[in-house]
Amino acid sequence: MSILVNLRSRQGFIEMLRVFRIQRFNPEREPNQWVDEYTLEVNEDDKILDILLKIRDEVDTTLGFRASCAHGVCGSDGMMIDGLNRLACQTFVGDVPGRKPINIAPLKGVPVEKDLIVDMDPLLDKVKSVNPWVVAKEHKAGERELLMSQEDFEKIEDMTKCIWCSCCTTSCPSLWSDSDYLGPQALVMAARFILDTRNEDAEKIIEKVGGLDGVFRCHTIGNCTDACPRDIDVTGAIAAVKKVLLQGIDNEDKFSNIVWEKGDEKE
Amino acid sequence: MNKHQYDVIVIGAGGAGLSAVAAIPKGLKVAVLSKLFPFRSHTGAAQGGISAALGNLEEDNPLWHAYDTVKGSDYLGDQDAIIQMCNDAPDAIFDLERKGLPFSRLGNGKISQRPFGGHTKNWGESPVRRACHSADRTGHMILHTLYQQALRRETNFFDEFQVVEIITKDNSCCGVVAVKLSTGERHVFHSKSVILATGGYGRCFKVTSNALSLTGDGMAICYQKGIPLQDMEFVQFHPTGLHPLGILITEGARGEGGILVNSRGERFMERYAPSIKDLAPRDIVSRSIYEEIKAGRGIDAKDFVHLDLTHLGRKLLDEKLPDVTGFARTYLNIEPADEPIPVKPTTHYAMGGIPTDVDGRVIIDPDGSIMHGLYASGECACVSVHGANRLGTNSLLDLVVFGKRAGQHASIYSESSKLSELPSDAGYDSESFLQQVRSNTRGPKVYEIREKMQEIMMDYCSVFRNEEGMKKCASLLSELREDFQKVTISDKSNFYNYEMMAAFELSCMLDVSEATLHGAMLRKESRGAHSREDYPDRNDQDWLKHTLCYQEKGNDPTFKFKNVNLGKFEVKARVY
Numbered sequence: 011m012s013i014l015v016n017l018r019s020r021q022g023f024i025e026m027l028r029v030f031r032i033q034r035f036n037p038e039r040e041p042n043q044w045v046d047e048y049t050l051e052v053n054e055d056d057k058i059l060d061i062l063l064k065i066r067d068e069v070d071t072t073l074g075f076r077a078s079c080a081h082g083v084c085g086s087d088g089m090m091i092d093g094l095n096r097l098a099c100q101t102f103v104g105d106v107p108g109r110k111p112i113n114i115a116p117l118k119g120v121p122v123e124k125d126l127i128v129d130m131d132p133l134l135d136k137v138k139s140v141n142p143w144v145v146a147k148e149h150k151a152g153e154r155e156l157l158m159s160q161e162d163f164e165k166i167e168d169m170t171k172c173i174w175c176s177c178c179t180t181s182c183p184s185l186w187s188d189s190d191y192l193g194p195q196a197l198v199m200a201a202r203f204i205l206d207t208r209n210e211d212a213e214k215i216i217e218k219v220g221g222l223d224g225v226f227r228c229h230t231i232g233n234c235t236d237a238c239p240r241d242i243d244v245t246g247a248i249a250a251v252k253k254v255l256l257q258g259i260d261n262e263d264k265f266s267n268i269v270w271e272k273g274d275e276k277e
Numbered sequence: 278m279n280k281h282q283y284d285v286i287v288i289g290a291g292g293a294g295l296s297a298v299a300a301i302p303k304g305l306k307v308a309v310l311s312k313l314f315p316f317r318s319h320t321g322a323a324q325g326g327i328s329a330a331l332g333n334l335e336e337d338n339p340l341w342h343a344y345d346t347v348k349g350s351d352y353l354g355d356q357d358a359i360i361q362m363c364n365d366a367p368d369a370i371f372d373l374e375r376k377g378l379p380f381s382r383l384g385n386g387k388i389s390q391r392p393f394g395g396h397t398k399n400w401g402e403s404p405v406r407r408a409c410h411s412a413d414r415t416g417h418m419i420l421h422t423l424y425q426q427a428l429r430r431e432t433n434f435f436d437e438f439q440v441v442e443i444i445t446k447d448n449s450c451c452g453v454v455a456v457k458l459s460t461g462e463r464h465v466f467h468s469k470s471v472i473l474a475t476g477g478y479g480r481c482f483k484v485t486s487n488a489l490s491l492t493g494d495g496m497a498i499c500y501q502k503g504i505p506l507q508d509m510e511f512v513q514f515h516p517t518g519l520h521p522l523g524i525l526i527t528e529g530a531r532g533e534g535g536i537l538v539n540s541r542g543e544r545f546m547e548r549y550a551p552s553i554k555d556l557a558p559r560d561i562v563s564r565s566i567y568e569e570i571k572a573g574r575g576i577d578a579k580d581f582v583h584l585d586l587t588h589l590g591r592k593l594l595d596e597k598l599p600d601v602t603g604f605a606r607t608y609l610n611i612e613p614a615d616e617p618i619p620v621k622p623t624t625h626y627a628m629g630g631i632p633t634d635v636d637g638r639v640i641i642d643p644d645g646s647i648m649h650g651l652y653a654s655g656e657c658a659c660v661s662v663h664g665a666n667r668l669g670t671n672s673l674l675d676l677v678v679f680g681k682r683a684g685q686h687a688s689i690y691s692e693s694s695k696l697s698e699l700p701s702d703a704g705y706d707s708e709s710f711l712q713q714v715r716s717n718t719r720g721p722k723v724y725e726i727r728e729k730m731q732e733i734m735m736d737y738c739s740v741f742r743n744e745e746g747m748k749k750c751a752s753l754l755s756e757l758r759e760d761f762q763k764v765t766i767s768d769k770s771n772f773y774n775y776e777m778m779a780a781f782e783l784s785c786m787l788d789v790s791e792a793t794l795h796g797a798m799l800r801k802e803s804r805g806a807h808s809r810e811d812y813p814d815r816n817d818q819d820w821l822k823h824t825l826c827y828q829e830k831g832n833d834p835t836f837k838f839k840n841v842n843l844g845k846f847e848v849k850a851r852v853y
Binding site: 067068071076077078079080083084100124130134138141142143144146147148152153154155157159162163172173174203208209 | 319
């Protein structure tokens with residue numbers, strides 16, 4: 011189906027016409043995916059998300075996609091745009107150069123539910139399976155923070171930026187060919203919690219990522235790092251997990267058991 | 278209809294909802310409902326920090342924090358609740374830290390702190406470093422840390438469930454009705470207690486830092502059941518939204534030394550707040566920006582000013598403000614280390630909301646009568662710790678402190694009470710609403726009404742307000758409410774029906790917009806974020822009181838007044 015949309019003209023700007031080819035799927039309507047084409051009058055700096063919202067508002071209200079914060083921090087609108095996984099709210103018309111049609115498709119490697127909406131459960135199950143949390147002694151009233159050096163914070167800072175958009179995992183050819191593989195997102199979380207000096211349960215995570223479907227399925231292809239909208243060095247994080255598995259964790263510079271009590275001398 | 282039974286139901290899985298979950302003992306049966314996935318909640322967009330008088334860098338004191346909060350609230354905040362929050366703050370931070378929150382650190386391994394607007398030492402003398410932070414993604418870390426711990430506790434999540442109605446009977450709440458987005462099925466969650474933690478309603482306005490999901494749902498479903506909304510006229514406009522999109526640039530940017538300048542290159546905040554300048558509270562900075570614009574000193578005589586970070590150096594920006602400088606690069610193609618960032622005020626935060634006491638219990642009248650079993654916390658609630666204007670960093674503190682307290686109290690209540698029988702008409706209102714929308718055939722589309730509402734609320738009910746404009750707005754808004762009766766959707770399916778969800782959200786936004794607008798018309802004074810051009814002064818004689826707004830179906834809302842809890846800090850002129 012091809013639709014030409016006349017958008018209200020914006021302040022008399024001369025704009026361009028671009029074709030958006032959106033992959034559709036609605037099992038209530040028909041069993042196979044199809045592509046709808048929308049021709050819109052747009053600017054180079056229009057966000058892809060705004061175009062999708064406009065189409066859903068004004069043209070086809072059944073168009074399915076997720077979105078929330080609309081500025082790259084919630085991770086809802088990961089999708090494949092012009093062949094690359096990215097967030098629609100962080101991608102602009104001008105990011106797809108030339109005048110060619112802009113292809114928009116759901117993330118690959120997981121079941122599609124409707125249009126651009128994929129089933130998140132298999133992705134979340136992978137992340138949950140690595141115990142992505144810190145286990146520290148419970149905080150008691152009057153006790154202060156566990157100390158941690160800024161250096162140790164910086165070791166995990168990059169990985170803590172992860173917003174669970176799954177752009178990395180669904181760009182990984184290893185995952186496409188083996189859906190049991192844990193995938194980059196779960197491994198970034200594993201790295202973040204293994205390397206957190208406060209975590210007393212790092213060993214458990216190490217056990218979980220060493221198996222057949224674990225970290226050594228990674229072939230350092232690097233799609234994940236390119237796909238990450240938060241610019242996390244995903245491949246580097248996975249390499250850190252591999253290193254820990256091969257060499258063991260260096261426990262020497264751990265602060266994890268030191269508690270700074272109230273009443274201690276302030277510096 | 279699917280039925281579930283639980284001890285406690287938590288609606289919304291942002292910082293407040295997940296803090297409540299963390300405080301509920303394991304023996305109780307808990308379910309958490311979110312219209313998103315929990316880790317998409319808007320707590321994750323909070324940037325600059327969460328305040329607590331830890332004194333990690335210099336002397337600080339919870340009472341100074343309380344004083345600043347009371348003064349920041351333009352004396353409308355309840356002083357007992359504020360003191361409670363500021364006293365609980367240090368333990369709340371250390372608790373988050375033990376849960377795994379990766380705070381930025383100081384050389385000695387303690388949590389890093391930085392200055393923020395309105396936070397001072399020694400009763401307003403000069404800025405103090407009180408905001409604990411994780412670079413400039415503090416909210417993201419709070420959200421994810423709390424979610425991770427909820428996973429560890431094997432919490433029951435119902436993701437992508439839109440709550441459409443609360444079920445009440447004889448002044449008590451016994452559950453909610455929700456629609457599962459993927460199937461359209463209606464589910465009744467029958468429970469001993471319900472905690473609402475559904476966030477704000479920034480999307481009622483055209484320019485906002487808020488997510489698409491922030492449509493006032495929790496407030497509206499209470500309002501529809503006769504529960505009042507408190508102090509709705511107070512909406513915060515954050516001074517530094519990225520122009521023109523409204524995306525938030527944290528106040529932490531000014532905390533780190535950034536300054537606001539006008540078209541003449543003047544640091545204009547020196548004139549409006551001589552002692553703390555760019556770190557004045559948000560209401561003052563937002564008004565100052567508009568004063569500059571009105572005087573023709575906006576950049577290129579347009580409606581924005583510049584936030585200048587160029588003198589801070591690339592290293593500091595990369596270390597302390599990586600995300601917001603990234604926003605400037607991504608959305609405006611501007612390098613903040615080399616050129617100033619265009620900013621203007623953006624709708625940011627609701628000080629008002631569902632009235633509660635310090636244990637999160639929902640209050641239904643000026644005497645403090647309780648709706649048993651119903652709790653609210655976070656932005657959807659009004660305790661009131663923010664009064665007429667919230668200080669930066671206090672929203673995150675509010676949601677961890679009062680989320681936890683609501684979780685604790687709801688647990689005690691649920692342990693000692695029985696499931697009450699559901700009323701026979703449970704879910705009737707939402708069912709008839711959804712059917713009506715589905716059966717309408719010739720009428721306006723959802724977005725047409727929504728866009729008009731956002732425009733009039735921005736034009737007539739934002740930073741500056743006056744009688745004439747608001748009267749016009751009121752008549753336009755009631756026309757929109759009439760149009761909404763005929764709103765028509767073309768997607769009639771039950772399968773991921775976002776159009777139906779958008780219609781429901783719009784009904785909520787129309788309700789909370791009504792409460793906001795009528796509260797703003799009623800309050801004939803200027804206080805905090807509520808600034809009346811026709812009543813430019815604060816009037817403590819007549820208006821040092823909370824408003825409680827009650828919906829009257831088919832008519833304008835009615836109001837009652839509730840006293841402000843004073844006593845500790847003297848009500849004074851608010852000068853910075």
